[in-house]
Amino acid sequence: MPRRTSTLLSAVTILALLTGCAVSEGGANSLVFVSYGHGAYQTGQRTAWLEPYQAETGTTVTIDGPSSNAKLKAMVEAGKVSWDVVDTDASAAAQACGSLLEPVDMGAQARDFPPGTLTECGVPDAFFGMTLMYDAKVYRDHPPRSLADFFDPDRFPGRRIVYGGDPSVGTLETALLADGVPRDRLYPLDVPRALRMYDRIRPELTISSTYGDQQQRMAGGQADMALIVSARAYSLLADGADWKVVPGVPIPVTWDVLVVPKGTRRGEQARQLIRYVCTPARSAAFAELSGAGPANKAAKPRFPAKARQLDFWGSDMADRRVLSNVRWWAANRTWVAKAWSDWTTG
Secondary structure, eight states: OOOOBOSOOOHHHHHHIIIIISOOOOOTTEEEEEOOSSSHHHHHHIIIIIHHHHHHHOOEEEEEOOOBHHHHHHHHHHTOOOOSEEEEEHHHHHHHBTTTEEOOOOGGGGGGSOTTOOOSSOEEEEEEEEEEEEETTTSSSSOOOSHHHHTOTTTSOSOEEEEOSOGGGTHHHHHHHHTTOOGGGOOSOOHHHHHHHHHTTGGGEEEESSHHHHHHHHHTTSOSEEEEEHHHHHHHHHTTOOEEEOTTSOEEEEEEEEEEETTOTTHHHHHHHHHHHTSHHHHHHHHHHHOOBOSSTTOOOOOOHHHHTTOTTSGGGTTTEEEOOHHHHHHHHHHHHHHHHHHHHO
16 A cells, blocks of 8 residues: 655654644543555545444544654654554564564464464554556457566567555565566565566656556556556556456565554553454455455455455465565665665666
8 A cells, every 4th residue: 555654754854743743642542543644545444443443432543644654763762652553564563663663462363364464563454465457458359467478568568557665565576476486485585686577678667656646547548557556456446447457477465564653652552453453343344445455364355346356365366375574574675675766766
């Protein structure tokens, strides 16, 4: 989903943040929940999680946004934390655990998440599959059928588009899978090899700074083939765009997590909210509204037909799912993000 700002804040911005521009900390029976701003994703969180929680517990939940790792860091380091629960990416949470984030003990609920996805400070709340799509009007009788086709402009001429803000969403994994790297040998990622794959399509490639921009360009006929996260793919299809999902290809899977900033005065209330939203019923309700994959393994969302083709948790998808190695990304994301940024701007 829309990734949070990860660059360092300027001194002026930090000063403004810490002198009154943030959401008020509120009282003991209140929480500040931080997400990405307007859109189906945050609307789903409000409807499926926060409004029912308020009704059941009497806790007032205020939504702030957009989620920003840099802003969270500034709050914690200044000792002025006004956020209680923050939606962020899994590898960033693993990287900041203990320094900026507090542990979240999920108790018996820990078994409800896919193996390897729950970390000490990050509780999964939404999963995304990197999806290969194409414009049906362009590739009528000769559609792409493999990840390799995305990187083959000779056999499949046309304009490509990817989201460029964060390479940890499956962008590099997709390139390596397309180049024949086995699923069980992806990590450690061969970043230069992945970038060489993108070199093949550099003249045809548009790199979007946001998911919203990517979706708009696809809907507006400014791209012919795309790698896009499944929740955005669902939004595109739900809006009636004439795009198709390429079936039968490997799907790198990433996820977002809910975290508790270090220093919040309402840490235990924040953990209670996290445990609530991760129950099967709440997880399923959010998945249905947002198009994201449910975090709880026991959740049974009732997806419409357009979303079912994007459901990478289906029993027939086990040999195609490729879960991100969050701990590898936590240890390497700084230099990998720089390498990706240098490539995209070079």
